[in-house]
Amino acid sequence: MSTNNTVTDSSAISDVEGESLYDADFPAPLIEAPRKRTGKTPKSTRGNFEMAAWLFMRLSGVVLVVLVIGHLIIQLVLDGGVSKIGFAFVAGRWASPFWQVWDLLMLWLAMLHGGNGLRTVINDYAERATTRLWLKGLLYTATVFTILLGSLVIFTFDPNIR
Amino acid sequence: MATPVLDKVEAESAASPYITVTFRIRRFNPEVSDEAQWQDFQIDIDPKERVLDGLHKIKWELDGSLTFRRSCAHGICGSDAMRINGRNRLACKTLIKDINPDKPITVEPIKGLTVQKDLIVDMEPFFQAYRDVMPFLVTSGNEPTRERLQSAEDRERFDDTTKCILCAACTSSCPVFWNDGQYFGPAAIVNAHRFIFDSRDEAAEQRLEILNDKDGVWRCRTTFNCTDACPRGIEVTKAIQEVKRALITRRF
Numbered sequence: 001m002s003t004n005n006t007v008t009d010s011s012a013i014s015d016v017e018g019e020s021l022y023d024a025d026f027p028a029p030l031i032e033a034p035r036k037r038t039g040k041t042p043k044s045t046r047g048n049f050e051m052a053a054w055l056f057m058r059l060s061g062v063v064l065v066v067l068v069i070g071h072l073i074i075q076l077v078l079d080g081g082v083s084k085i086g087f088a089f090v091a092g093r094w095a096s097p098f099w100q101v102w103d104l105l106m107l108w109l110a111m112l113h114g115g116n117g118l119r120t121v122i123n124d125y126a127e128r129a130t131t132r133l134w135l136k137g138l139l140y141t142a143t144v145f146t147i148l149l150g151s152l153v154i155f156t157f158d159p160n161i162r
Numbered sequence: 163m164a165t166p167v168l169d170k171v172e173a174e175s176a177a178s179p180y181i182t183v184t185f186r187i188r189r190f191n192p193e194v195s196d197e198a199q200w201q202d203f204q205i206d207i208d209p210k211e212r213v214l215d216g217l218h219k220i221k222w223e224l225d226g227s228l229t230f231r232r233s234c235a236h237g238i239c240g241s242d243a244m245r246i247n248g249r250n251r252l253a254c255k256t257l258i259k260d261i262n263p264d265k266p267i268t269v270e271p272i273k274g275l276t277v278q279k280d281l282i283v284d285m286e287p288f289f290q291a292y293r294d295v296m297p298f299l300v301t302s303g304n305e306p307t308r309e310r311l312q313s314a315e316d317r318e319r320f321d322d323t324t325k326c327i328l329c330a331a332c333t334s335s336c337p338v339f340w341n342d343g344q345y346f347g348p349a350a351i352v353n354a355h356r357f358i359f360d361s362r363d364e365a366a367e368q369r370l371e372i373l374n375d376k377d378g379v380w381r382c383r384t385t386f387n388c389t390d391a392c393p394r395g396i397e398v399t400k401a402i403q404e405v406k407r408a409l410i411t412r413r414f
Contacts, residue, residue, distance in 0.1 A: 021195070028196035050380040051409055124341050124381075 091159035115143040184266035209259035230281035240329030245270040250331040250391040272334035295354035300365035316361040323356040332388035348388035
């Protein structure tokens with residue numbers, strides 16, 4: 001909009017006696033939609049990524065219900081609850097490949113599920129392109145870091161560590 | 163001597179169907195101010211009349227500068243979708259008695275589109291999304307000399323979505339559309355659905371590809387605002403889910 005329209009006193013009620021700031025030739029600046037859909041809006045060519053992400057959320061959600069609830073019951077309810085958890089307990093569990101796979105699957109699915117959910121939230125709520133870029137950069141870094149670190153621990157776990 | 167007169171007045175007012183209703187209208191005039199403000203109008207109106215009749219009364223008798231769209235005024239053209247008491251409705255299909263006339267009735271422009279004046283918004287982004295899904299019959303081969311025949315079951319498949327009047331009540335009630343205006347919006351998807359599931363049409367795959375986009379059906383969060391808002395009773399969210407299902411089943 002025109003620079004002449006920078007209003008200092010933005011009183012909503014027009015002064016009948018005084019001069020109006022705006023008139024037919026010089027209307028108030030319209031509030032544009034942040035990113036208007038027009039004929040020139042670029043067509044996105046992202047293939048089936050959004051569909052894959054949507055499907056992944058549903059499928060991983062179903063699997064995570066089993067994994068996480070099972071995990072919580074084992075860790076917090078059965079056999080003395082949270083007080084039994086120690087280095088020996090974790091070492092004992094990770095001696096079995098079944099629990100290694102369980103924990104690895106839970107780590108990957110939970111991180112990707114949560115990461116994709118946050119990506120959706122950022123897409124929905126971040127208005128400016130730069131905010132979006134930075135938030136997503138932070139999110140992807142944190143996700144990749146946590147997944148890599150967790151996988152490293154599960155694969156290289158040594159119960160005889162000093 | 164004064165008593166009979168008083169009695170008569172009282173009896174008359176008891177018989178009169180008119181009640182006093184306050185309309186609280188969101189006014190915006192870019193020639194006066196860059197901010198919108200609420201303005202109250204008190205009118206006497208029969209509660210069996212519609213909100214549109216109230217707006218007419220205000221425009222014709224109280225303030226001629228009140229600006230709003232309406233064409234047929236009978237719920238067919240879809241011009242007068244507005245936010246009445248915080249919900250998107252057609253002013254011509256909303257009776258005063260149904261929306262608690264004891265309290266002020268708030269009337270606002272629909273959200274998510276640029277307000278141009280009072281209750282009028284710029285519908286261009288909405289219609290652009292509509293145009294983007296190719297809302298027309300696409301066929302190949304020679305044009306038949308007779309009608310393109312279709313079984314009753316095939317017609318029934320997309321019957322619900324043929325009822326759309328493009329009033330934008332659904333799209334402008336969608337929080338995903340409010341956010342950045344890039345989402346196709348329920349109305350465009352409903353009108354794509356109408357052709358995707360039409361047995362005579364041959365461009366379903368093309369339309370599905372358009373709606374498979376980043377701003378297509380996958381942005382739907384299933385909040386059901388659109389289904390609640392639709393003045394034609396279209397099951398909008400269901401139609402969107404059917405498009406999602408078609409996208410998945412066609413590829414796997």
